Amino acid sequence: MTLQGKTALVTGGTSGIGRAVAMKLAHRGAHVIVTGRDKRRGEEVIAEIDAQGGNARFIAADLANFDDVRRLAGAAADVDVLVNNAGVFPGRPTEQTTEKDFDLVFDVNVKAPFYLTATIAPRMAARGGGAIISISTMAATIGMSGLAAYGASKAAIEALTKSWTAEYGPQGVRVNVVAPGPTHTPANAAMGEMFDALTATVPARRGADPDEIAAAVCFLASDEASFIYGAVLHADGGRVAV
Structure with a gap:
């Protein structure tokens, strides 16, 4: 692969x-091309990739800032693979979700990938192909208390994926989604016992390692997924199936 x-x-x-x-x-x-808000963490990732014989560079960008989105889109316009992974998920009840919270979720989770795709996908199409993979969540499919805005933003990404498949698929651009379940990440570690309770609802009876989600992304980015267009790959240990 x-x-x-x-x-x-x-x-x-x-x-x-x-x-x-x-x-x-x-x-x-x-x-x-790795992008994120934290330059120090970005440089650490690049150093680790370089140490393993890989090739990478870092571009600092805050996807809540549309000027940064435009700048990033211009700097990375000719990539072969776009992974829309950046996301925010303030977990709180609907009545406690402020307008600022709501706007942040949709700016980062929907607006930024929309405009990155708007710049990058046509250039992929002009070259005859490419792969776009967006990261969604099981909360886009099943109702989860406290995650209304987050789940809605990711459901929007799944709907956009269908539209982008119709727009760019005929030119060979494959647009797909990976929808993880509970995954062991620094952000989720802060959930403590709530994370354990969530994994107990998963048929696999555990949370995913980030490498397992990354493997799904790499598959969809590769030529081995050459006939997969507009799909949602649920990497959630079976949660949305039950």
Whole structure:
């Protein structure tokens, strides 16, 4: 499953699932552009990739800032693989979700990937192909208390994936989604016992390692997924099936 000669952009690539995706894409031979808000963490990821013989560079960008989104889109316009991974998920009841919270969720989780795709996908199409993989969540499919805005933002990404498949699929651009279940990341570690309770609802009876989600992304980025268009790959230990 080589990605030799490909260039990939991974948003939110400095931690958690994004970091694992960047590492695995580099291991498969891709030149990886890692982006995130934290320059120090970004440089650590690049150093680790370089130490393992990979090829990567870092672009600092805050996807809540539309000027940064435009700048990133211009700097990475000619990538072969786009991974829309960056996301925010303030977990609180609907009545406690402020307008600022809501706008942040949709700016980062929907608006930023929309405009990155709007810049990058047509250039992929002009070259005859490419792969776009967005990270969703099981909360886009099943109702989860306290995650209304987050789940809605990811459901929007899944709907956009269908539209993008209709728009760009005929030119060879494959647009797909990976929808993880509970995953062991620094952000989820703060959930404590709540995370354990969540994993107890999963048929696999455990949370995912970020590398397992990254493997799904790499598969969809590779030529081995050459006939997969517009799919939602549920990497959730079976949660949405029960």
